[in-house]
Amino acid sequence: MKVFLKITVLLIITAAWMGCEGDYRQEARGSYGEVVVVMDSTQWESQTAQAIRETYGRHILTLPSGQPLYDLRFREFKNDDQLEQLKRNKNLIIAAPIDDTTNTARWIRALLSDEVEAQVRSNESFAFPMQNQWYQDQWTMILTAPGDSALAEQIHNSEKTLTDNLLRKEFERWEEEIYGQGEQEALADTIRANHGWKIRVQHDWQLGLDTTYSEDGEQQHFLTMRRPLPENDRWFWAWWKNDVEDISFLDDDWINAKRDSLTRQWIRGSRDSSYVTTEYGRPVETESFRMNGYLAHETLGTWRMTKDAMGGPFANLTVYDEQNDRLFLLEFGQFAPKYNKRRFVRQFRTMLRTFTTDSTWQSGSGGGGQ
Template sequence: MRLTLTALLLSGFSILFIACESDFRPLAEGNTREVLVVMDSTKWDSETAEAIRDVFGKWVNTLPNAEPYYDLSFTQISSQSQLERIKRHKNIIFAAPIEEESNTGRQIRGFLDENLEQRVREDESFAFPVEEQWYRDQYVLILTSTSDSALAQKIRNTERSLLSDMLDKELKRWEYFVYEQYEQTQYSDSLWKNHGFKVRFQHDYIKNVDTLNFQTYRRALPQNDRWMWIWWKNDVPDISFLDNNWINTTRDSLSQHYIKGSRDDMYVNTYFNRPDLRPVITESFQKGRLLAYETRGTWHMVNGAMAGPFVNFTYYDPDTDRLFMIEYSQFAPSVRKKLPFVRQFRAMGRTFQSDSTWTPEKEEPNL
C-alpha cells in the first residue's frame, strides 16, 4: 500500500476555523523546537518510539556543532488533568497502534471517526496533522497503524514528508516572530522599485556594501553577529549550468571578494574539509513560478579562527531570465544553540519575491 501523509478533518477532532484576529484562545505553550511525544510509558523503548527519535530527533550536521532537529520529551496520559496539560503544548505527537489498550491508544481512537479508523486498519493512512486544535499556534500530529512495527516502518519511510510538514509550521512561526514588531520596508521597497525583486528585512539590519548587483546588510550585536548579502544577474536564459558545484563556487567567489575579516587576506569561505561531520547540503523547491535552491552548511574564515552556520537561497525567475542569490550567516561563538537562528534564516529567505513584469530598462543605478 502507498503510505500517505493526510491532513484530514477528524470527527470529534475538527479544526476550529477562526480568523486569527477573532481567535481569543490562549497561545500554545513551549518553544517552537520542543515536541511532546505522548505514548504509554511501557512503549518508550518500542520500535515506534525509536523511529520517532530517529526521524524527529535526528542530528542536524550542517552546523559548527550538531544539534537535534527537534527537542523531544516523552510523556503518557495518566489522568484527565494531565491530558489537559498536554493539550496546552505547542507541538504534540500522539503515537500508538490503533488497537493498543492504553490511555494513548484509546485517546487516538477517540480522535478518529469510523471511516478514518478503517483507513488506518487497511493501511491507507497513518499520519494526521492538525493545526490550531486546542490553542492558537499549535501543531498536533496523530500517528497510528496496525502494529508497533508497522507504525515504526511507516514513520521511517515517510521521514521527508513528516519533517517537511512540521517544518512548514515552524517556519511560519519564525516569519511571524522575526517581523512581528517592525521591519525595514524601505529596503525591500527600494529593491522592488529599482531592481525588480525584494526580500523582507528584520528591523535592525544595516546596509553596508551597495554595488551594481551586490548588496550586504549586517545585524551586528556583541554576542551574535549576523549578516546577509544579495547578488543578482540579468539575461540568463539558460540555467543548465546551475548545480550544487556552481552554487557553492559562486557563493565562495562573492564572499572572498566582499565578506572580509579584519585583514584583506581574511575572508569567508565554505567549510568543506569534513563532509562526514559538517556536510554542505543543497535542496531544491518550487516557490510559485520560481525555481529555488536552498544550501545549508558551515562557513569559516580563511586565515582567521572564526566559523558559523550559513543558509543560501538561489532563485531563478523564468519569466524574466534572472538569477538571484541571498545568503544569511551568523558568528556567535558564545551562543550554544545555532539551529534556531538557522531556522530564522530559512524563514527570512523564503520571503523573496521577483517582479514578473521587470525589464532591463527599469533598472535604476545605485545612488
Template sequence: MRGLLKVSGLLILVTIWIGCQGDYRANARGGFGEVTVVVDSSELKSQTVQAIQETYGRYIATLPTRPPEPLYDLRFTDFNNDDQLEQLKRNKNLIIAAPIDDSTNTARWIRALLSDEVEQQVRNGESFAFPMQNQWYQDQWTMILTASSDSALAEQIHNSEQTLTDNLLRKEFERWKEDIYGQGEQVALADSIWANHGWKIRVQHDWQRRIDTTYTKDGEQQHFLTMRRPLPENDRWFWAWWKNDVKDISFLDSDWINAKRDSLTRQWIRGTRDSSYVTTEYARAVETESFQLNGYPAYETLGTWQMTHDAMGGPFANMTVYDEENDRLFLLEFGQFAPKYDKRRFVRQFRTMLRTFSADSAWSDTLTGVAAER
C-alpha cells in the same frame, strides 16, 4: 502519503467554525523547537519511539555545534488521568503515537480523535499520519501517528521522514515570520530594493544596507548587495548576487552553487586581515535541496562557513532562485558569527526570511549601475 492530509470530518468542521467566529483561545505553550511526544510509558523502547527519535530528533549535520543539535528537542511523556491529559493539550508541538488497537491511554485517545472511517484506513494500511492545526489552543501543531502495529508504524515513519519533518518545519517558518517581523520591519528599505532592482525580501527592523553595486565580470554585468546586523557577540549578515539575461539554467546544480558562493564571498565578504575571507567549510556537511519557492524554481543550501587565516566560523543559509519570467538568477545568503548562541534558532530565522523573496514580474533593467556604498 494520502493519510498525511486526512483528518476526521469533525476536526475539519471545528477548524472552519473557529475561523469564522474568531479564535479567542490562549496560545499553546512551549518553544518553537520543542516537541512533546505522547506515548505509553511501557513503549519507550518500542520501534515507534526509536523511529520518532531518528526522524524528529536526528542531529542537524549542517550546524557547527558540539555537541550536535537535534532537529527538535523531544520530550516523551504519558498520562494517567484527565487532568494530565488537559495539561498535555496545552503544548505547542504535540506528537501522539500508538498502534491503533492498543489498550493504552494514548491509543484510546487517538481513536477518540479519529473517525471510524479513518480508523479503518489505518487498519488497512492506507493512512498513518494526521496533522492538525490549533486543535485545542492557538498556534498549535499536532501530529497523530498510528498504524496496525508497532513495527508497521515505525516503518511508515522511516519511509516518510522528509514529509513528516517538513510538515512541522512549515509551521515553524510561519511562527518565525510572525516573531521576526512582529518586532518591526523596514518596509522602506525593502521597497527601495524593489524599486531599484526588481526584487526584495522582507527586512527586519535593525538591519543596515552596506554595499549596493553593479559591476562587470568576465564581460557580463552582475549585481551585488549586502546588509548587516552587527550586535555584540552576534554578528549577522546578508548578501545577494543576481544576474539578468540568464536564459538557460541547465548548469545549475549544487557544485555550481557552492563554487559561485565561494567566489562571491572571497570577493565581497572579507575579514579584518587582507588575506582573510569567508569560504565554505567542506569538512562539514553542505546540503542542497531543490523545491518551488513562491512559484520560482529554487535551491536551498545549508552548511558552515569558515574564515581563511582566522579562527572564525558559523552557519549559513543560502537560497538560489531563478525567475523564469524575466530570465534572472539570484543567490541570497545569510551568515552568522555568534559562538555563544544557539545556531538552530538563527538558521531557522534565516531560512524564514529567505522564503519572503519575491521578484517583480514587470521588471526591466534600465539602470546602468548603482554606486557602491559602505
C-alpha cells in the same frame, strides 16, 4: 521524495467560544523547537519511539554544534488532569498502534472517526496533522498503524514529508515573530524599485554595499546588509545576474563554487588575507523545490574565516526567475559562538522565503548604487 501513503484531512469542529470575531483561546505553550511525544511509557523504547527519534530528533549535520532537528520530550498520562496539561503544548506528536490498550491509543481512537480508523487498519493512512486543536498556534500530529513495526516503517518511509510538515509551521511562526517586532518596508521597497526584487527586512538591519560590476565582460550585481549585535553578528548578501536564458550549468557544485567566489571577493575579514569560505570538512546540503512559483535551491552548511579561528552557519537560496531570465543567490550568515545556532538558521530560512521578484522588471529599468 518519499511521501505519505495517504493523509486524511481531519475536519476540526470549531470550539463554542470561538465566535465570528476570532479565536480567544490561550496560546499553546512551549518553544518552537520542542516537541512533546505522547506515548505510554512502556513503549518509549519501541520501534515506533526509535523511528520518531531518528526522524524528528535526528542531528542537523549542517550546524556547527550538531543539534537535533527538534528537542523531543516523551510523556504519558494516567488521568484527565495530566491529559489536559499535555494538550497545552505547542508541538504534539501522539503515537500508538491503533488497537492498543494504552491510554494513548484510546485517546487516538477518540480523536479519529470510524472511517479513518478503518483506513488505518487497512494501511491506507497513518499520519494525521491537526492545527490549533485545543489552543492557538498549536501543531499536532497523530501517528498510528495496525502495529508497532508497521508504524515505525511508515514513519521511516515518510521521514521528509513528516518533518517538512512541522518545519512549514515553524517558518510561519518565525515570520510572524520576526516581522512583528518591526519591519523596514521602505528599505525593501527601495531595493525592489532599484533592482526588481524584494525581501522582507527586519527592523534593525542596515544596508551596506550596493554595487554593479563587470566580470568576464558581463554585468553582475551585489548587495549586502548587516545586523551587528554584541556577540551575535549576522549578515546578508545577494548576488544577481540578468539575461540568464540557460541554467543547464546550475547544480550543487556550481552553487558552492559561485558562493565561494563571491564571499572571497566581498565578505572579508579584519585581516587583508582573510575571507569567508565554505567549511567542506562538514556536510553541505542542497535541496531543490518550488518556492513562490520559482525554481529554488536551498543550501545549508557552515563557513569558516581563512587566516582566523572563526566560523558559523549559513543558509543560502539560489533562485531562478524563469519569467525574466534572472538568476539570484541570497545568503544569511552568522558568527555567534555563545548562541544556539538552530533557531537563528530557522529564522534565516524563514526570511529567505519572503524573496520575490517584480514580474514587470526589465533589465536596465531600475537604478542602483555603484
